[in-house]
Amino acid sequence: MKKDLVLKGGDVFTAADSFRADLRIRGGRIVELADRIAAPAGAQVIDAKGLEVYPGGIDAHTHFELPFMGTVSADDFESGTTAAACGGTTTIIDFVIPSKGASVLEALKSWHGKAAGKAVVDYGFHMALVEFNDQVAADVPKLIKEGITSFKCFLAYKGAFMVDDAQFLEVLHAAKAHGALVSIHAENGDVLAYLMKHLIAAGKTGPEYHPVAHPAAAEGEATHRGIALAKLAGAPLYIVHMSCDEALREVKAARCRGQLVFGETCPQYLLLDESLYRKNGFEAAKWVMSPPLRDKSNQPKLWEGLRDGFIQGVATDHCSFRFQGQKDMGKDSFLKIPNGIPAVGDRVSLLYTYGVRQGRLNRNQFAAALATNPAKIFGLYPRKGTIAVGSDADLVLIDPKKRGVVSQAASRHRVDYSAFEGFKLEGLPVLVLSRGEVVAKGGEYVGAKGRGKYLKRERFNPEEWSSRP
Numbered sequence: 001m002k003k004d005l006v007l008k009g010g011d012v013f014t015a016a017d018s019f020r021a022d023l024r025i026r027g028g029r030i031v032e033l034a035d036r037i038a039a040p041a042g043a044q045v046i047d048a049k050g051l052e053v054y055p056g057g058i059d060a061h062t063h064f065e066l067p068f069m070g071t072v073s074a075d076d077f078e079s080g081t082t083a084a085a086c087g088g089t090t091t092i093i094d095f096v097i098p099s100k101g102a103s104v105l106e107a108l109k110s111w112h113g114k115a116a117g118k119a120v121v122d123y124g125f126h127m128a129l130v131e132f133n134d135q136v137a138a139d140v141p142k143l144i145k146e147g148i149t150s151f152k153c154f155l156a157y158k159g160a161f162m163v164d165d166a167q168f169l170e171v172l173h174a175a176k177a178h179g180a181l182v183s184i185h186a187e188n189g190d191v192l193a194y195l196m197k198h199l200i201a202a203g204k205t206g207p208e209y210h211p212v213a214h215p216a217a218a219e220g221e222a223t224h225r226g227i228a229l230a231k232l233a234g235a236p237l238y239i240v241h242m243s244c245d246e247a248l249r250e251v252k253a254a255r256c257r258g259q260l261v262f263g264e265t266c267p268q269y270l271l272l273d274e275s276l277y278r279k280n281g282f283e284a285a286k287w288v289m290s291p292p293l294r295d296k297s298n299q300p301k302l303w304e305g306l307r308d309g310f311i312q313g314v315a316t317d318h319c320s321f322r323f324q325g326q327k328d329m330g331k332d333s334f335l336k337i338p339n340g341i342p343a344v345g346d347r348v349s350l351l352y353t354y355g356v357r358q359g360r361l362n363r364n365q366f367a368a369a370l371a372t373n374p375a376k377i378f379g380l381y382p383r384k385g386t387i388a389v390g391s392d393a394d395l396v397l398i399d400p401k402k403r404g405v406v407s408q409a410a411s412r413h414r415v416d417y418s419a420f421e422g423f424k425l426e427g428l429p430v431l432v433l434s435r436g437e438v439v440a441k442g443g444e445y446v447g448a449k450g451r452g453k454y455l456k457r458e459r460f461n462p463e464e465w466s467s468r469p
């Protein structure tokens, strides 16, 4: 039997509590939590004095090795989860995205093939339903049995992943019947297609026109429509990667009416803004993502939404492409720039620095957005997302005194730039444990290869939630 591990004297923060404690770990789980624990003979002891101990981060939105826009996202499950682990994230949920006409079960098999033996942290999958027909309807209960308890619909990417309202309603009904949660990429794909057509026709082909083709109004409209259709179906809804106040206002209104709607935002929308599209010519392609970066005025609104409980989680939407050789596929037309940025390794320290250290979130709110809420929403709680006896010993220890700067050079992402280059960090993850194993130390990966396990997730449990913040 493996020996016990005792973490001594850390300041523990969960979504609910803050306390100083010792933790004893055995068999990958937390088995004791007390003021003082005498380490059993032979136990490994880690001195956590002066460190803040949080539940290991859960990034509920990644795209590793995703075939997308004529290329494949650069980070695979090995590099992506290694970057995650080094940055303090111990669970990721990636999106299986089948092509139209393809079997969802075959797509799932293919994603298992990409992840098994490569992922170094535990992982689950969401399933994107890019169409709805009798076959998909028959496969939904099979997906649930496999632990895929959340489905994503794209209201954008017309001609590729987009579903129409009727198909979206079918998905909502099927998900409700089987206890799954539906999430949406909320941008109006018809509006975007219309704007793209006219911009290109007018010769406006540079990356600075990407945000023009993706206005906040189109995100607000799709968020509103998604929420209205979820209400019609009597189903809960999760809005991924909210970038602007137009979307947030819809979520706020729905939650204040008592509708069960969840919101997710990302570090890029909290910290970067659309001025990046107007600097340095084609370099703007580095930040071409959907939705795009918005006017800076949205940032305080998103932070407040997070603080006030209207937004539950901060995920990364990590979908990385090299600038040279991938982003530059769109030199002649912004429509061909693969959408997405690298971020999975940066999330925890950015959220800690700009959330906790700059006074926008308290430490419990940080734990909630980082891990607890995604675990509860996506059927992983209390195994993941908290620090409690019986939970997996997934932990991130942050040294609040350590400082750093985000840089491509130090990053584990398999790309040639960092979206957050030069961002100052105050408080770094110095030790990361996954199921009781130290997997990262001082930002370096020290765990075994391919040790991550697939997580079969539980069905969505509305009882966990009151819709009001």
Ligand code: URP
Binding pocket: 063, 185, 288, 289, 290, 291, 317, 319, 339, 340, 341
């Ligand atoms: O630009 C983005 N967000 N790329 C990844 C795919 C998506 O829409 O989530």
Ligand code: ZN
Binding pocket: 185, 240, 241, 290, 291
């Ligand atoms: Zn999306």
Ligand code: ZN
Binding pocket: 061, 062, 063, 317, 319
């Ligand atoms: Zn995404």
